[in-house]
Amino acid sequence: MITLSSDFGSPYPGAMKGVLLQWTDAQLVDIAHDFPRQNVPASAFWLTQVLPYFPPAVHLAVVDPGVGTDRDAIVVSAGEHALVGPDNGLLVPPARILAADDERFDVYRVAVTHEQNSADPTSQWPPDPASSTFHGRDVFAPVAGRIHEASVDTLADIEGLEPTDEYETLRFPDYEEVDDGLRGEVIAIDAFGNVITNVPGETIESHVGTQVRVNDIPAPVRRTYAAVDRGERVVTIGSHGNVEFAVNQARGEVAFGLSVGDTVHIDW
Amino acid sequence: MITLSSDFGSPYPGAMKGVLLQWTDAQLVDIAHDFPRQNVPASAFWLTQVLPYFPPAVHLAVVDPGVGTDRDAIVVSAGEHALVGPDNGLLVPPARILAADDERFDVYRVAVTHEQNSADPTSQWPPDPASSTFHGRDVFAPVAGRIHEASVDTLADIEGLEPTDEYETLRFPDYEEVDDGLRGEVIAIDAFGNVITNVPGETIESHVGTQVRVNDIPAPVRRTYAAVDRGERVVTIGSHGNVEFAVNQARGEVAFGLSVGDTVHIDW
């Protein structure tokens, strides 16, 4: 099984699927191709929300503002899963979770060649990208297809994969406890307009049923969206386990005036 | 085979797929994840347009404004198909059609537990949702995966499914014949901007070739969009069998000034 995640929109993922299916008969599962465009941290967050629910799989994930520069392509083995994508931190947060208890995972650099001979991505190994702008098709898809045919335990035996301890990392910002409240950050906004923060849900557990202020906007803390009237603001614990600002049946990011990266103060 | 329909946008359906694939090796078929947001009747209409074309399958469908409240999760067996989703009427119109001649179908309530122990949706049965806001992942996907491994004839034997005669129902509004015309309602607008009504196509069969008025806007009745010039309004019988207001190669809902739920008068 190979999952596909990217910010490619359409129809570029189709070309990746074609290349994958030249390398393997694996079942392909689309996760999303509208990840926040060229936004590595927000995309990494979404990967942490989705990949842990999968059985062992190869996860191809490409959000790659540095495509065509000398950033490496990497493979990460984490638990029984493997991740394939650019070395820009994207794969690190989901790898920590897939690696489970000890958060230990292994990273391999892909020995991509650059002979500029427009090699065919459906057969050339190691990859030699035909383009400087579409490594999803020319590098990452061949890698995901190739390693799917191996076992996640034998990645070290694959020609062109080199174990490395040097890779880009990524940590989501920490929240802070402050006088009479918390200070956090917006890490994603979902398709419903729900504003997702880096603040763990347990910090507001004891406030459920009360009213708080979010950047001075008053809102009740409740367990469900439907606990407030349609159109009303609500602070809740999202399915991701973090504090979320929402509006019942409408858009929280509009009602709270928040965007990804914004600082939020929650006052009790 | 399991089909997936929702108003979740992206990337939440990816988590549902992961959970499903922990329960079953079934082929997963995406229908749509951009159903009209939290609009149960319009989403139910789309299910009636798509599900009847499938071979026997489990259909997971989630449009669920009441997520986290005490509305039940249900399974419906209809003909050789099973449907899984919230008890809010969504599954009833497609179930009537899948049940075929006699429109009889059976409904089972899922005995969801609420131990608040953050049970793992990939293994806990009956489901005990970890979240109050994402039952697609925590309740409906486990149910769809679990029943796919059984037969649609043996649902009654599955622990945690209880036959019930009490469930929410849903009927699309009826159209009316009025002086020199018809009065109907807009039930959906498709991705092309075609305005779909609840008026059966046979009511305008005898008017093909003539001109009618739609809320006082004149428009010809024709069999195809291309029977009028590009940019011109046309009244036609859509692929759903109902009367539709369209514009050749442009957007009917703009040209006719109509939205879902609007009343329409067709005058001969």
Next chain:
Amino acid sequence: MITLSSDFGSPYPGAMKGVLLQWTDAQLVDIAHDFPRQNVPASAFWLTQVLPYFPPAVHLAVVDPGVGTDRDAIVVSAGEHALVGPDNGLLVPPARILAADDERFDVYRVAVTHEQNSADPTSQWPPDPASSTFHGRDVFAPVAGRIHEASVDTLADIEGLEPTDEYETLRFPDYEEVDDGLRGEVIAIDAFGNVITNVPGETIESHVGTQVRVNDIPAPVRRTYAAVDRGERVVTIGSHGNVEFAVNQARGEVAFGLSVGDTVHIDW
């Protein structure tokens, strides 16, 4: 394997999938359903960018402004691939590439009947469309499902397929060399806002590292988007091999003021 491409948006492709799965157990692979609406040349361009990466497959592609008129449904055999869609030129550019060296491909007309008996698309052969507006479901899906069960070498043996030399063709416009530059045309704009022209990349190979003017707007020619600062314009060779106008991490079609079909002058 059957790939699906269309401009149908959502949820109509779901009905096509249902019909296909009544005719065949083939793996279904979504390419895109948001092809430029009713724009046959731009959609044909995207097919040329995606289909050649696939292993032998049946490719169902529907962008069909003439649905319901007397335009034919055709099947094209090209190399080990088959294409199914409307006879409006859409399938010709990808067929030339899939046919490989000699660009020779064979075309078959589908003997669609029009008994107006609302035949069931899941079983009727040859197709007899129930609707005048959704031949993706009523004609093209049954054809794709039916021929998938045959071999691409034996299409001539299938009842209802008639070899023909008369079909609509389509060629992308040629670019021209002019005084001190090139004149081309915008053939597509991708999801990132990159402006894709009909000008082959090799024409600017010798200009990499220099500055050119695009309709009098100065821009550097570079191999990657990231070779210029974020927000800066760049002329590059896209993954499709053609000249592309882009902005690093922003939208090229806005910065260059270009739309599909526009003429572009590149001055050295």
